[in-house]
Amino acid sequence: IHQPEGWPDVETARRRLVFDELLRIQLALILRKRALERTTRGIAHPVGDDGGPGPLVDAFHARLPFPLTAAQERVIREITDELAGPHPMHRLLQGDVGAGKTVVALSALLVAVQGGRQGALMAPTEVLAEQHHLGIRGLLEGLTVDDDGATLLGERPISVELLTARSTAADRRRIAAGLERGGNFIDRLAQ
Numbered sequence: 001i002h003q004p005e006g007w008p009d010v011e012t013a014r015r016r017l018v019f020d021e022l023l024r025i026q027l028a029l030i031l032r033k034r035a036l037e038r039t040t041r042g043i044a045h046p047v048g049d050d051g052g053p054g055p056l057v058d059a060f061h062a063r064l065p066f067p068l069t070a071a072q073e074r075v076i077r078e079i080t081d082e083l084a085g086p087h088p089m090h091r092l093l094q095g096d097v098g099a100g101k102t103v104v105a106l107s108a109l110l111v112a113v114q115g116g117r118q119g120a121l122m123a124p125t126e127v128l129a130e131q132h133h134l135g136i137r138g139l140l141e142g143l144t145v146d147d148d149g150a151t152l153l154g155e156r157p158i159s160v161e162l163l164t165a166r167s168t169a170a171d172r173r174r175i176a177a178g179l180e181r182g183g184n185f186i187d188r189l190a191q
Contacts, residue, residue, distance in 0.1 A: 001013035001014065001017065033090060036088065037087045037088075040087065040088055041086055041087070042085075042086060042087050042088035042089070043112075043115075043117065044083075044084060044085060044086045045083040045084060045111050045112055045114075045115040045117070046084075046114070046115045047080050047083070047084045047111065051080075051081070051084075052077070052080065053076060053077075053080040053107060053110070053111050054080075054110075054111060054114045055114065056110050056111075056113060056114035056143070056145055057076075057080075057107050057110045057111055057114065059143060060106070060107065060110055060139070060140070060143060061107070063139070063142075063143065064103065064139070068100070068103070069100065071099075072100045072103060072104055075093070075104050076104055076107045076108070079091065079104070079107070079108045079111075080107075080108075080111055083108065083111050083112070093105060102132065102135065102136070103139075105121060106121070106136060106139065106140075109121060113145055113158060114145060116182075118179060118182070121136070126164045126165065126166060129162060129164055130162065130164070133160065133162040136160055137160045140158050140160055142157070143157065143158050144156060144157050144158065145157075145158055159178065161175050161178070163175055
């Protein structure tokens with residue numbers, strides 16, 4: 001790059017410098033991730049006795065109006081294995097539109113909910129958050145979770161709430177109060 005013979009040499013040298021810089025960044029990120037895995041403790045979520053995602057997720061899958069694909073089952077199994085471990089999960093789920101990413105993400109959230117935790121699904125826009133809210137609420141309608149004796153029936157329905165910038169102050173207070181009580185929420189947040 002310092003004494004090129006011609007323009008092709010400049011381009012070749014520039015590409016090499018870009019590659020070296022990206023390689024250093026990637027290596028630094030891997031080292032940071034490994035250090036976090038050694039020192040950071042996450043939440044080990046309980047899963048099913050068979051190592052599967054558990055009864056709540058199994059009930060959700062049984063209610064779906066379509067069968068899961070082999071790829072969805074594989075990814076859900078991988079995510080469940082990571083959630084059962086004591087380390088924070090670092091995962092990017094990608095796929096084409098209509099590939100079932102929402103069902104996979106919702107399955108992961110339900111692993112947390114069946115372990116007594118809460119979950120949040122974030123969307124980049126209010127429109128997408130509202131679409132997810134309607135779809136997820138429909139998919140989870142009638143699905144219940146154990147409530148450790150908080151009600152006479154021993155279980156309660158899973159609550160799905162929408163929190164966006166347009167949410168009213170009263171709705172924000174109601175949702176926050178439910179979260180503080182430890183309600184089984186799966187929230188979609190729009191930034």
